């Protein structure tokens with residue numbers, strides 16, 4: 001979906017919509033996320049669990065997979081987008097921060113900001129400064 005000037009509140013709302021699609025029968029901890037891409041696209045993801053627990057996948061990484069498959073014809077070495085922001089929701093009123101594995105995957109695509117919600121409202125964090133400083137990425141190779 002292409003949008004212009006989407007607000008953080010709208011992104012959190014769309015993450016809530018995605019959370020309603022979570023498949024989380026084991027943890028019973030549904031998570032929803034949306035990516036705002038630099039091309040204006042907003043891509044949702046939800047967590048997807050499995051009876052073989054270790055195969056479960058987080059909402060954020062499923063959103064990244066959706067962004068990749070939806071990014072149109074391009075070379076294999078270039079995703080064709082960067083991530084302006086990711087909005088994540090878990091338990092109501094409690095901030096749901098991305099796990100370490102998701103931080104590394106989001107970092108691959110230049111994620112700039114993480115938006116979560118706590119009991120006082122929306123909070124925005126700078127990705128590379130606050131969530132994953134001193135990181136390893138494509139330009140480290």
Ligand code: THU
Pocket residue numbers: 024027029030031046047048049056057058059060088096097098099102
């Ligand atoms: N989970 C996410 O989808 N994203 C997060 O940021 C934290 C954890 C999922 C994984 C698992 O399905 C459930 O939440 C409990 O850990």
